[in-house]
Amino acid sequence: MLRVSERATVFPDSPIRKLVPYADQARALGRTVYPLNIGQPDIPTPRPFLDALKAYDRQVIAYGKSEGEQPYREALAKYYAGCDIEVSANDIVVTQGGSEAILFAFQVATEPGDEVLVFEPFYTNYNAFALMCDISLRPVRTLASTGFHLPPDEAIRAAIGPRTKAILVCTPNNPTGTVFTEDEMRRLGAIAKDLGLFLISDEVYREFCYEGVHTSVMHLKGLEDNAILVDSVSKRYSACGARIGCLVTRNRDARAAAVRLAMSRLCPASVEQEACLAMAQLGMDFFAPLRDEYRRRRDATYEGLMRIPGVTCLEPKGAFYIMAELPVEDCESFAKWLLTDYHHDNSTVMVAPGPGFYARGKYEEKGQGLNQVRLAYVLETPKLKAAMDILGRAVDAYMAANPS
Amino acid sequence: MLRVSERATVFPDSPIRKLVPYADQARALGRTVYPLNIGQPDIPTPRPFLDALKAYDRQVIAYGKSEGEQPYREALAKYYAGCDIEVSANDIVVTQGGSEAILFAFQVATEPGDEVLVFEPFYTNYNAFALMCDISLRPVRTLASTGFHLPPDEAIRAAIGPRTKAILVCTPNNPTGTVFTEDEMRRLGAIAKDLGLFLISDEVYREFCYEGVHTSVMHLKGLEDNAILVDSVSKRYSACGARIGCLVTRNRDARAAAVRLAMSRLCPASVEQEACLAMAQLGMDFFAPLRDEYRRRRDATYEGLMRIPGVTCLEPKGAFYIMAELPVEDCESFAKWLLTDYHHDNSTVMVAPGPGFYARGKYEEKGQGLNQVRLAYVLETPKLKAAMDILGRAVDAYMAANPS
Numbered sequence: 059m060l061r062v063s064e065r066a067t068v069f070p071d072s073p074i075r076k077l078v079p080y081a082d083q084a085r086a087l088g089r090t091v092y093p094l095n096i097g098q099p100d101i102p103t104p105r106p107f108l109d110a111l112k113a114y115d116r117q118v119i120a121y122g123k124s125e126g127e128q129p130y131r132e133a134l135a136k137y138y139a140g141c142d143i144e145v146s147a148n149d150i151v152v153t154q155g156g157s158e159a160i161l162f163a164f165q166v167a168t169e170p171g172d173e174v175l176v177f178e179p180f181y182t183n184y185n186a187f188a189l190m191c192d193i194s195l196r197p198v199r200t201l202a203s204t205g206f207h208l209p210p211d212e213a214i215r216a217a218i219g220p221r222t223k224a225i226l227v228c229t230p231n232n233p234t235g236t237v238f239t240e241d242e243m244r245r246l247g248a249i250a251k252d253l254g255l256f257l258i259s260d261e262v263y264r265e266f267c268y269e270g271v272h273t274s275v276m277h278l279k280g281l282e283d284n285a286i287l288v289d290s291v292s293k294r295y296s297a298c299g300a301r302i303g304c305l306v307t308r309n310r311d312a313r314a315a316a317v318r319l320a321m322s323r324l325c326p327a328s329v330e331q332e333a334c335l336a337m338a339q340l341g342m343d344f345f346a347p348l349r350d351e352y353r354r355r356r357d358a359t360y361e362g363l364m365r366i367p368g369v370t371c372l373e374p375k376g377a378f379y380i381m382a383e384l385p386v387e388d389c390e391s392f393a394k395w396l397l398t399d400y401h402h403d404n405s406t407v408m409v410a411p412g413p414g415f416y417a418r419g420k421y422e423e424k425g426q427g428l429n430q431v432r433l434a435y436v437l438e439t440p441k442l443k444a445a446m447d448i449l450g451r452a453v454d455a456y457m458a459a460n461p462s
Numbered sequence: 463m464l465r466v467s468e469r470a471t472v473f474p475d476s477p478i479r480k481l482v483p484y485a486d487q488a489r490a491l492g493r494t495v496y497p498l499n500i501g502q503p504d505i506p507t508p509r510p511f512l513d514a515l516k517a518y519d520r521q522v523i524a525y526g527k528s529e530g531e532q533p534y535r536e537a538l539a540k541y542y543a544g545c546d547i548e549v550s551a552n553d554i555v556v557t558q559g560g561s562e563a564i565l566f567a568f569q570v571a572t573e574p575g576d577e578v579l580v581f582e583p584f585y586t587n588y589n590a591f592a593l594m595c596d597i598s599l600r601p602v603r604t605l606a607s608t609g610f611h612l613p614p615d616e617a618i619r620a621a622i623g624p625r626t627k628a629i630l631v632c633t634p635n636n637p638t639g640t641v642f643t644e645d646e647m648r649r650l651g652a653i654a655k656d657l658g659l660f661l662i663s664d665e666v667y668r669e670f671c672y673e674g675v676h677t678s679v680m681h682l683k684g685l686e687d688n689a690i691l692v693d694s695v696s697k698r699y700s701a702c703g704a705r706i707g708c709l710v711t712r713n714r715d716a717r718a719a720a721v722r723l724a725m726s727r728l729c730p731a732s733v734e735q736e737a738c739l740a741m742a743q744l745g746m747d748f749f750a751p752l753r754d755e756y757r758r759r760r761d762a763t764y765e766g767l768m769r770i771p772g773v774t775c776l777e778p779k780g781a782f783y784i785m786a787e788l789p790v791e792d793c794e795s796f797a798k799w800l801l802t803d804y805h806h807d808n809s810t811v812m813v814a815p816g817p818g819f820y821a822r823g824k825y826e827e828k829g830q831g832l833n834q835v836r837l838a839y840v841l842e843t844p845k846l847k848a849a850m851d852i853l854g855r856a857v858d859a860y861m862a863a864n865p866s
């Protein structure tokens with residue numbers, strides 16, 4: 059067979075999706091599988107989205123503006139004002155999901171061969187976007203024992219070399235659930251400013267902070283040139299399939315470059331963008347009950363986890379995720395075993411193994427995250443309680459069957 | 463200001479979109495501007511698309527499958543069977559427009575620094591996708607005087623070096639309207655097979671062949687390993703804003719690699735994909751009246767052009783475009799002048815200047831296409847006749863004002 063490129067061959071399998079065939083097999087055997095592997099909210103998408111689809115009456119589904127439609131960008135600017143982020147419609151480029159916003163941010167900040175500093179563990183697809191842009195991710199490790207908060211400045215500065223062009227942070231964090239403090243964000247801002255780096259901030263879980271406040275990269279004073287915000291409606295409005303995100307920056311050159319990149323793929327999806335315009339007008343009150351619901355889910359998951367002997371994790375303050383260290387040597391095998399070999403009362407649990415959330419390529423260290431799993435608490439609380447009960451029993455059974 | 467990357471800075475402005483501000487100014491002066499610059503069909507999107515939006519009743523707009531939904535891929539396979547292309551749902555990856563399909567094809571075929579051979583003039587955004595993938599496009603020139611058909615094999619083989627990994631062809635062609643013959647497609651297939659290259663074929667205008675038959679890369683025997691088809695609903699169903707395309711290949715490794723790339727951006731837009739499923743079932747009869755309409759438009763445009771002294775172009779057989787040589791030295795200036803300085807009875811014409819359809823970067827030759835413009839005949843026939851009349855008068859006036 060004609061050989062495909064090395065870069066497409068080493069492209070990482072998604073740790074979130076690669077166990078799906080085993081889950082399908084378990085379900086085919088009549089088992090209940092609690093899907094804690096993927097951050098797919100079960101919350102209904104707000105009615106204005108569906109109403110906008112029903113009311114859609116354009117005769118021609120035509121190309122839209124590459125940077126997104128003016129009314130939608132204005133609605134986004136208003137939404138951001140509600141988050142104490144002062145930006146104008148002209149600072150925003152609408153993208154095909156947060157995914158494309160990250161891709162554009164990487165392309166704007168780096169040349170081929172450059173590096174972006176990122177805190178490990180991190181959202182698995184950052185590895186994929188880095189490969190697509192021919193850059194390396196330079197990881198700085200954060201630890202379960204400290205709630206995955208930042209290491210001291212020295213550790214961060216030590217990882218920055220001449221080819222480093224940006225720092226990428228995600229807050230609230232996927233996969234750890236960590237909300238970086240105002241002090242931590244300021245520290246990153248100071249380093250970025252001092253060393254002339256872009257500070258790219260992935261804030262798609264902004265609304266899901268259960269304690270304290272969220273600090274956006276756009277809140278940092280004096281960082282107008284360095285700050286690039288990456289965002290999406292996927293989690294905010296439970297509209298993952300809409301593939302509507304945005305890139306926001308006050309740096310005129312960076313915004314102009316992002317628009318040029320956007321022109322190459324013509325425009326974001328027209329219909330879904332118009333439906334998102336309807337949702338953007340929902341206002342901040344919409345999120346309060348959602349946040350309460352996810353806080354209950356977080357509590358149930360975390361409390362359940364804490365009942366399992368040997369688990370290490372601090373209570374995460376945001377997003378939908380808990381990254382936990384289990385008393386299991388190899389969570390890749392364990393996660394597969396949960397689907398192929400284990401059930402309790404005909405039920406089992408699907409989790410995302412830790413290693414997929416660590417750097418690939420140039421700075422890869424084999425074996426990282428092997429004793430970790432990511433749990434997405436996107437099910438109703440009773441189901442999460444049941445899932446944690448099963449996980450505890452499964453850990454016992456697995457350790458009995460695989461003594462170290 | 464913090465500097466953006468060189469690669470994002472050299473990103474080409476779209477020749478199709480960059481004159482928009484001047485057109486807006488002309489319209490603000492009360493002028494009628496005939497937009498022949500962009501291939502945005504005025505044909506209404508078929509009813510099943512809009513009906514599907516109204517009937518959409520999912521509660522959660524959830525992530526879909528990265529490779530596209532099974533029912534839609536099956537509907538596409540049936541559509542292809544109607545084009546005498548035998549492929550299965552498993553040969554197809556649904557993409558975010560044809561744009562992403564080209565990007566995936568480049569990534570699957572090449573490493574950074576590799577080359578793709580492409581026939582010049584070509585669709586302007588190929589330059590952008592090449593930049594994004596850190597590869598070079600190696601152009602092989604085709605000429606207005608020969609209807610932009612292929613040069614002899616020797617000229618093609620001479621442009622293939624050790625870093626060449628693929629040949630990219632577009633048929634029916636954007637920007638030239640040329641439909642490559644079965645013999646031409648077979649010649650490309652033989653070269654690809656002989657030298658172990660992918661043959662990537664962009665066939666988004668398949669339905670718009672006004673004489674003769676369309677030869678798809680998927681029709682070529684023995685080329686299963688080499689052939690990658692790039693496609694889109696944009697032109698076929700006048701649904702440019704839907705951003706739904708696909709990549710089709712029988713090469714298992716290439717398909718698997720494209721699915722891995724697709725996983726990184728999670729899924730194509732869910733709602734628009736479901737609306738496209740409804741359209742995919744329209745059948746081949748749908749296209750006959752459309753083709754007749756565009757043939758009339760082609761005829762009106764070509765006949766009008768032929769009345770302008772000094773114009774060189776052969777009658778194009780497909781797509782929505784005519785690439786014509788005008789008796790004007792610099793069509794960049796002429797295209798701008800049409801909008802800023804010229805009108806006839808308060809009307810003028812917007813065209814896409816030729817140079818944007820030639821290679822940028824490593825193999826760039828300055829001044830190529832300067833005496834050419836691309837005309838998109840996507841307006842009703844009377845408007846096209848009026849536009850050609852104006853263009854002829856404008857050429858006269860411009861040459862009188864700018865004697866060479």
